[in-house]
Amino acid sequence: MTKIKNLIYVAAGLAILVILWEAVVLTGRYEASLLPSPLDVLKAAVQLIKNGTLFSDIKVSLYRFIIGYSSAVTLAVILGLVLGRLTRTWKIIDPIVQVLRPVSPIAWFPFIVLWFGIGDMPAIVIIFIAAFYPVLLSTISAVKKVDEIYLKVARDFGIRKTNLLTRIIFPASFPYIANGLHIALGSAWVFLVAGEMVGAQSGLGYLIIDARNSLRSDMVLAGIIFIGISGLLLDRAIRFFEKRVEKRWGIVSREGI
Amino acid sequence: MFIQIKNVSKEYPDTNNNAVQVLKSIDLDIEAGEFICLLGPSGCGKTTLLNLIAGFEKVTSGEITINGKLAVEASSKHITIFQNYGLLPWRSVQKNVELGLETKDRSKSERKRIAGDFIELVGLKQYARHYPSQLSGGMQQRVAIARALAVDPEIIFMDEPFGALDAMTRINMQDEISNIWQKKKKTIIFVTHDIEEAVFLADRILVMSPNPGRIKSVIKVPIARKRDRTHPDFLKIRNKIFEEFEMKEKEKIEYYL
Ligand SMILES: Nc1ncnc2c1ncn2[C@@H]1O[C@H](COP(=O)(O)OP(=O)(O)OP(=O)(O)O)[C@@H](O)[C@H]1O
Numbered sequence: 001m002t003k004i005k006n007l008i009y010v011a012a013g014l015a016i017l018v019i020l021w022e023a024v025v026l027t028g029r030y031e032a033s034l035l036p037s038p039l040d041v042l043k044a045a046v047q048l049i050k051n052g053t054l055f056s057d058i059k060v061s062l063y064r065f066i067i068g069y070s071s072a073v074t075l076a077v078i079l080g081l082v083l084g085r086l087t088r089t090w091k092i093i094d095p096i097v098q099v100l101r102p103v104s105p106i107a108w109f110p111f112i113v114l115w116f117g118i119g120d121m122p123a124i125v126i127i128f129i130a131a132f133y134p135v136l137l138s139t140i141s142a143v144k145k146v147d148e149i150y151l152k153v154a155r156d157f158g159i160r161k162t163n164l165l166t167r168i169i170f171p172a173s174f175p176y177i178a179n180g181l182h183i184a185l186g187s188a189w190v191f192l193v194a195g196e197m198v199g200a201q202s203g204l205g206y207l208i209i210d211a212r213n214s215l216r217s218d219m220v221l222a223g224i225i226f227i228g229i230s231g232l233l234l235d236r237a238i239r240f241f242e243k244r245v246e247k248r249w250g251i252v253s254r255e256g257i
Numbered sequence: 258m259f260i261q262i263k264n265v266s267k268e269y270p271d272t273n274n275n276a277v278q279v280l281k282s283i284d285l286d287i288e289a290g291e292f293i294c295l296l297g298p299s300g301c302g303k304t305t306l307l308n309l310i311a312g313f314e315k316v317t318s319g320e321i322t323i324n325g326k327l328a329v330e331a332s333s334k335h336i337t338i339f340q341n342y343g344l345l346p347w348r349s350v351q352k353n354v355e356l357g358l359e360t361k362d363r364s365k366s367e368r369k370r371i372a373g374d375f376i377e378l379v380g381l382k383q384y385a386r387h388y389p390s391q392l393s394g395g396m397q398q399r400v401a402i403a404r405a406l407a408v409d410p411e412i413i414f415m416d417e418p419f420g421a422l423d424a425m426t427r428i429n430m431q432d433e434i435s436n437i438w439q440k441k442k443k444t445i446i447f448v449t450h451d452i453e454e455a456v457f458l459a460d461r462i463l464v465m466s467p468n469p470g471r472i473k474s475v476i477k478v479p480i481a482r483k484r485d486r487t488h489p490d491f492l493k494i495r496n497k498i499f500e501e502f503e504m505k506e507k508e509k510i511e512y513y514l
């Protein structure tokens with residue numbers, strides 16, 4: 001029941017947006033190239049779907065995204081688990097990270113091109129950078145937050161070193177790491193598009209640049225909508241995963257299990 | 258003597274870094290297979306004493322030996338059962354009980370079998386695949402007991418293990434731990450501030466008093482098991498302890514225990 005109600009709200013929100021948009025277009029104060037009408041955008045979207053550009057672009061974008069994101073997550077989680085335990089080492093590295101973290105991944109672009117050339121790599125590296133810091137930092141703080149009792153239990157049963165990391169610390173901090181993965185996913189998706197706008201000849205970001213170059217603002221907007229929808233779907237997917245983890249770890253209330 | 262505590266004192270720094278004496282000149286011998294209850298008001302150092310014997314903390318002065326060896330390190334020869342159980346929420350009951358077996362060279366099937374036996378012993382056979390968050394407090398405590406027993410320790414430390422349980426469950430668990438102790442003949446050191454619980458379980462009750470924490474008196478409980486909570490002998494000892502805490506007017510009758 002609530003699901004249907006929520007759907008009604010969503011539909012209402014979208015309808016209002018489209019009506020306002022169409023109303024502004026109908027005033028005739030803006031040219032079609034400045035503000036395409038909803039119908040034009042819909043047509044452009046259908047065209048993108050029909051001629052296959054959309055799907056081939058989504059495919060390359062997802063490919064880059066998955067490579068960049070998963071390598072960032074793997075490295076950041078492993079580093080985070082270790083650095084979270086090595087308090088002194090982390091104190092040395094922390095200031096460096098604090099300086100590098102606020103730098104937009106795009107700022108690295110000149111070096112990225114010099115070091116990695118063009119093609120898929122620049123976008124992958126930019127996604128990597130965008131995802132790396134949030135995952136690293138949330139993993140480190142998750143490790144520091146691990147309940148002392150788990151460490152005591154581990155000591156009691158003689159669980160040490162690698163086993164301690166893999167059997168106790170990683171799973172114990174996992175719900176908080178999962179939260180970091182969620183945040184990183186969002187920011188990485190934002191930078192995927194930016195990365196493809198400056199360095200690529202394909203993908204969703206390139207789709208927009210290409211449409212702009214051919215002065216197709218309807219297609220630019222259609223591209224934006226597709227990027228938003230794909231990002232939303234990814235977010236939902238990881239949120240579903242996050243919820244399941246929290247439930248298993250007993251973080252949410254026990255109802256519904 | 259199995260466990261020897263010789264003139265042990267423990268100091269902690271307070272917020273101004275002044276040493277506060279938490280335990281003062283504790284002398285105590287414990288025999289193998291004895292059931293000892295530490296009884297005393299909050300803050301008298303029961304947990305601290307337990308942590309010292311279990312090797313989680315270091316003595317400030319004095320000496321604790323187990324089987325002639327200095328107790329300075331946690332070891333799977335002695336397992337602590339914590340008040341909040343210390344179960345790993347990401348592991349099923351089965352996997353929780355297997356935890357301590359994983360670091361010993363045992364095959365997978367052997368681990369499964371041993372864990373299964375102890376899960377059955379505590380009456381949770383049907384729940385082996387459940388997760389801790391799906392169990393009641395009493396059931397979780399049973400899992401913790403099974404997990405401790407599975408590694409076949411010589412000593413089990415229990416720090417107010419039944420403190421969070423309702424009165425009925427608590428009595429059931431007391432019966433159960435008493436049965437298990439009779440079957441397995443482990444040395445058990447059990448912290449409680451429930452007088453009746455101590456009289457029901459212990460061979461000897463160490464009554465502690467605070468500021469600084471000391472052993473005020475040692476009370477033997479020479480009642481055969483299974484003990485009847487309403488038997489005159491039981492009540493006699495219970496009353497004697499009430500008197501120790503000066504919670505009851507001293508009566509004229511002398512008790513010889
Ligand atoms: N790590 C510590 N640092 C400083 N003071 C401590 C520390 N651990 C315990 N204390 C102090 O030592 C005293 C005894 O603590 P302890 O936890 O052993 O008491 P307890 O008898 O177990 O009490 P309770 O029944 O409330 O669990 C308390 O005054 C406490 O504040």
Ligand SMILES: [Mg+2]
Nearest residue numbers: 303304305416
């Ligand atoms: Mg305590």
